[in-house]
Amino acid sequence: MKTGTIRQILLITDGCSNQGEDPIKVSSMIAQKGIAVNVIGVLDDDQTEEPVGLSEVNDIANSGNGISRIVYADVLSETVQTVTRQAMTQTIQGFVSKELKQIFGKETNEEDLPPETRGEVQQVVEDLGETVDLQVLILVDTSASMQHKMEAVKDAIDDFILSLQARAGNHYYSIFQFPARNQVVKELLPWTNDGKRVAKVFPKLAAGGITPTGAALKQAVRSFEDVPSAEEWRDDSDDIIDSSYGSS
């Protein structure tokens, strides 16, 4: 069976956007393109677990058909993996419900089935989740307040790639930061499946205090059009990457 590709944006941020377009609106536009927007809000150590400013995190994910979590930096790694996996399952379940609708002729969620039957559907969902191709665009908020969390973010992404590599399906990921000097978003790593590149490209310096989340999402999503096709990929996977990001 030919399986498709699941596309996701993973936004890692620590606060609400304060400039440019409404990220919630942008997020629902992105969702309409079939790309889920997942958001992880990173708390400061002294913040309570439900800070007011971070409610936007849930709203962006909600309108982006994605998953959100608000966590402290030390559990970021586990969270990235959980969020991605859950969002993937959710997307696949979406497909499956459509299939069920065709079979039963009416809107049918997995939850409407008796628990026994649900188990079999779940098995299919899991198998798909393991084998489907996955594209994740990681968008990292590098505004000043995120500076001391960068190490945790880097570790989390590193760790995430390890999980991607364990899957049977193909995966591509790319990394963007926002804001960057003189631009809203900056591509740090173009689409790749090479796990070793994360450490080299990771931003060491944070930019200014503005957080144009909406605009950043809008610009970053365009890069999904640049994803190399699987065929292209296998031929010269090492040459596609512009090595100029390397050590600078």
Add this chain to the structure above:
Amino acid sequence: MTSSIHPTVRLNKHQQLKGIWNKRTYVIIRLIGEGARGSIYLALLGNRYVALKISQDSSVITAEVNVLKMLKKVQGQPLGPLLLDVDDAYVSQSSKLAFYVMEYIDGVPLGQWIEREGLSWMFPISFQLLSQLNQLHQLGYIYGDLKPDNILIDKRTKHARLIDVGGVTAFNRSIREYTTWYDRGYWKMGDRRAEPTYDLFAYAVCLLNMDPHVKIQKSSERDILKLLNQAKSLKPIHHVLNHAFHGKYQSALEMKKDLEHINAQQMKKPQSNYNTPSPKLNVWPETIGISSIIFIHVALFYYFIL
């Protein structure tokens, strides 16, 4: 479509959950566990205590039920808790959630047990766990999220039981759920693909964690072998841990055999610094205590008789 899932579910004491499909009614007693994927409550079905797992995300429940059903087919000692019921219930007027019910194991998590009862329990517990892991591996699955909190020592039978099957993964698949400190990927000692060596690595970290000299969670050390060197109380089993960390045990039985061998040697020479083959004795203080009691008895004996 559900999103922004926060998996925990708040239920009140005495709240009743009535299954929609199977019509059983459960009375909630208290929260006994909370994971990344749901909440576990102690509940009553009639007059029987049961553990009830409920999640905002029904796929979590379904996936774990699938695993528990698979484990149920195994003969011999139970792997994981026994599954009793699967159903949906309204937790409020508007929210219908999936849950499953399993036997309630009244136990103590591994870490606490060792702290309380002594390091010498390490051996009997390891033998039990490694044979359970071996059984699971025979089925073509690994446990995945092996950590002290997922290992309960049943208060009544004093047997180790694996709870929380959320991490159980078929061979060669990507690990479903893991915890940083017990994950070999975190330590850069291997990938995150399911194979028996993954569980044995995690179990070796569980053992390492029993050593009071080692503080894995508090340390920023990212080299597990350096942490191993700090484990002074575990000297006799260092080579076993080292072996497991390097993924050199092909099966849980191999690791078990090596530990049995060490245990047998320990029994033979009780004067070594690791000298408590019988459970309940804590390494040094007890030894000193016992010898002083013997000394006093001997002294009294001499005093009164001679």
